[in-house]
Amino acid sequence: MECFLRELPKCEHHLHLEGTLEPDLLFPLASRNNIQLPDNFPKTVEELNKRYSQFADLQDFLDFYYIGTNVLVQEDDFFDLAWAYFQRAKSDGLWHCEVFFDPQSHTERGIDLDVVVKGFQRACDKAQSELGITTQLIMCLLRHLPSQSGLATIESAREHIANGTIHALGLDSAEKPFPPQLFCDCYSRVKEINPSIQLTAHAGEEGDADFVTNSLNLLNVTRIDHGINSVHDDILIKRLSDNQTLLTVCPLSNVKLQVVKDVSELPLQKLLDANVPFSLNSDDPAYFGGYILDNYVAVHTRFGWSIDTWAQVAVNAINGSWCHQDRKDEILREIANVVEKHRPIIEKISA
Ligand code: HPA
Ligand code: ZN
Secondary structure, rough: HHHHHHOOEEEEEEEHHHHOOOOOHHHHHHHHOOOOOOOOOOOOHHHHHHHHHHOOOHHHHHHHHHHHHHOOHHHHHHHHHHHHHHHHHOOOEEEEEEEEEOOHHHHHHOHHHHHHHHHHHHHHHHHHHHHHHHEEEEEEOOOOOOOOHHHHHHHHHHHHHHHHEEEEEEEEEOOOOOOOHHHHHHHHHHHHHHEEEEEEEEOOOOOOOOHHHHHHHOOOOOEEEEHHHHOOHHHHHHHHHHOOOOEEEOOHHHHHHHOOOHHHOOOOHHHOOOOEEEEEEOEOOOHHOHHHHHHHHHHHHHOOOOHHHOOOOOOOHHHHOOOOHHHHHHHHHHHHHHHHHHHHHHHHHHH
């Protein structure tokens, strides 16, 4: 089954490029760029990995995540980071990904937004030409910063938004103290710049179902990142199902940030039964101890889905993607091929 899950064509929709910064890249980049890490920061890769296994909650993780972003300075740093992720994800069976980046975590330190976008875009181009992975960039605003900072970020990204280099807008960072309604002006501004930009937001990770409803109502998003707390609101679940709104679920992240104690507690079967589409994603794999295939395997270990259910999950992820229909059709054909290749073996084993 793991062989089938590896080959199953995957789309990742919830991946923070800055969250792919492995400790064994963090320390060399800190040295290369003369960045002084805080005195109480773990001193070795082993110590840092150990600390990463003990996050108390989202904020505890974010405190480390933002220290990590400080070591990214030059265009090549952004390129190296993203390219390492694409290569790693390729071996997990990734075909398409829509990846987040957090410009304010860099511009607040005096790094030009163009440096960040150019480094990441160069890695995206190489992923397409050398690995056959299609990509789209999602610019996230940090919700712990005021909306004026978000508006200024949108203004400095105007050209990238207008020409589609930035394909979508997202919203991340500490959720509960910063509800979606604080960012209405940012979401309407990007639509004025490019009416075809896509919109998403983190909601319902630590925040309750109202954060999801308000993201849909007030920010006009068509996708929800995390969204697992939606299951506590039947009207919302019906709405997500009726509109086929994709939830980008991150199983290992939810465990590591103490949102649930175990992957088995995630409401994945409930979402399937209610016909709410979701994809499975790694969020910040360097911090949460697993890339996309690890997340698929963790879910399979707990839920033991049939090959047809897995095919449905994979198809839902494609259909919820923002790539061109021709690309979707290509990936859908490959899903069918992989399912037909593995079905006789898996059915023989389970008979
Ligand atoms: N939630 C909110 N903000 C984030 C996350 C997350 O999972 N990862 C990086 N920034
Ligand atoms: Zn996230």
